[in-house]
Amino acid sequence: MQFSEIVGHDDIKSLLRSQADGGRIPHAQLFVGKQGVGKLPLAVAYAQYLNCAHPHDGDSCGECASCRQFARLEHPDLHFVFPYVHKHTEETCDDYFSSFRQWFLSDPYGAVQDWIAFQSNDRKKGEIYANESERIITTLSLKSYQAKWKTLIIWLPERMGEAGANKLLKTLEEPSPSTVLLLVSDNPDRLLATIRSRVQRVNVPALSAEQVFGWIRQHSTEVGEEDARRVARASMGSLSTAKQMMEDLLQGNKRLDDFALLMRTAWGIRNLPSLDQKGDFLLRLQEWSEKKSGESRDEIIMWLQYCQRLLRENFIYNFKRPELNYLSVTEESFSSKFAPFINEDNILPIMKLFATAERDIGQNVQIKIVLTDLALQLIMQIK
Numbered sequence: 001m002q003f004s005e006i007v008g009h010d011d012i013k014s015l016l017r018s019q020a021d022g023g024r025i026p027h028a029q030l031f032v033g034k035q036g037v038g039k040l041p042l043a044v045a046y047a048q049y050l051n052c053a054h055p056h057d058g059d060s061c062g063e064c065a066s067c068r069q070f071a072r073l074e075h076p077d078l079h080f081v082f083p084y085v086h087k088h089t090e091e092t093c094d095d096y097f098s099s100f101r102q103w104f105l106s107d108p109y110g111a112v113q114d115w116i117a118f119q120s121n122d123r124k125k126g127e128i129y130a131n132e133s134e135r136i137i138t139t140l141s142l143k144s145y146q147a148k149w150k151t152l153i154i155w156l157p158e159r160m161g162e163a164g165a166n167k168l169l170k171t172l173e174e175p176s177p178s179t180v181l182l183l184v185s186d187n188p189d190r191l192l193a194t195i196r197s198r199v200q201r202v203n204v205p206a207l208s209a210e211q212v213f214g215w216i217r218q219h220s221t222e223v224g225e226e227d228a229r230r231v232a233r234a235s236m237g238s239l240s241t242a243k244q245m246m247e248d249l250l251q252g253n254k255r256l257d258d259f260a261l262l263m264r265t266a267w268g269i270r271n272l273p274s275l276d277q278k279g280d281f282l283l284r285l286q287e288w289s290e291k292k293s294g295e296s297r298d299e300i301i302m303w304l305q306y307c308q309r310l311l312r313e314n315f316i317y318n319f320k321r322p323e324l325n326y327l328s329v330t331e332e333s334f335s336s337k338f339a340p341f342i343n344e345d346n347i348l349p350i351m352k353l354f355a356t357a358e359r360d361i362g363q364n365v366q367i368k369i370v371l372t373d374l375a376l377q378l379i380m381q382i383k
C-alpha cells in the first residue's frame, strides 16, 4: 500500500516520510484515532516506505520486489498481531493471517466488527489472546530475512489481556535493532500507561466531510450525490462508518419498498369503500407475506428493525424539525406523504407490533404466521 492510496492525512504522511528520510525512525509508534480514519493503512504504507528499494516523489515506488510483496501483505519481514475469535486455545494470529490479509486488502478502512464477522460465525468479541505474546517475542528475536526494517504491526493492542500487555512492555523496553513496532489503537485509554509512555504517539484525526464525500463518489456509483453528501456529513470523518451507512442506504431502498407496500395495503383494506377492492388488497397482502417468508430470518429481523427506525423518523417528521431527522432522499420523499398517518395515537401500538414480530422471528416462530399476523393487526392501526 502506498501513501498515495490513502485518503487525506498529508501532515502525517510528511511526518513519517521525514522520519524515514532523516534516519530518525522511532522504535515504537502508536497510531491513535477513531475507527475508520485510516490508521492501519497508514501503518502499512509507512512500513512499505521504510523498506522500498527506490522511494521517490515522497512515496514508495510500488514496483520493487519489496513493494510488490507489501502490496499483497506477503513480505516475510512484515508481521501482524490482531484480535480474532479462537476455536482452540493453542491457535495464534498465524492461523488466521491468510483470511486477515484477504479481508484487509478488500477493505483497508474496515472496522474491527467487520473483520470479526468475516473471520468467525461466533458472535463473540475478538481478542488478542495471551499466547500471542510468545509469538511476538519469538518473531522479534529472529533475524530479518531481507528487509531493512522488520515491522510488527499490532492492530488494537487494547484487546490484549494484562499478561500479554506486560510481555509486550518487555519488548518495548528492550528494543531489538532494525525493528519497528507500530501499534494501532482506537482506544488508547485502555492501554497500560507504561505502554503509552514508551511509544511515540501519532494522532490520526477524523477526515473532513469533503474527503469522505470524495471517497464515496469514487467507491460507489449507486449512491446519488445528495445522499453521498448526507452520509459524508453524518459519518463524522470515518470511512468505515460512511461505508456502513451506504450499505444501509442501498439495503434501505429495498426495505423501504416492502415497508411502503405493507402500509399501503393495510390502509387500503381498512379504508377502501368496496368489498372488491378490499379483497384485492387482502390478496396482495397474502402474496407479499408469502414472498417475504422466503428471506432469511436475519434479513427479516433487520427489516423489522429498519421499519421501527422509519416509524420513529416519520413520527418526528411531523414536527417539521429537519435537524432531528436522518432520512435518505428516497425515504424523505416517502415520508412527506406517509408521515401524517403516524401520530400520537398509533405510534406506540404500531412500534409494539413490529417489536413483537422481531422477537417472534428471533424465537423461531414460523415466519409466515408472524408476518400475516403483523399485517392483520396493522389494518386496525392505520387510518
Ligand SMILES: [Zn+2]
Residues within 6 Å of the ligand: 051, 052, 053, 054, 055, 060, 061, 062, 063, 064, 065, 066, 067
Ligand atoms: Zn519500492
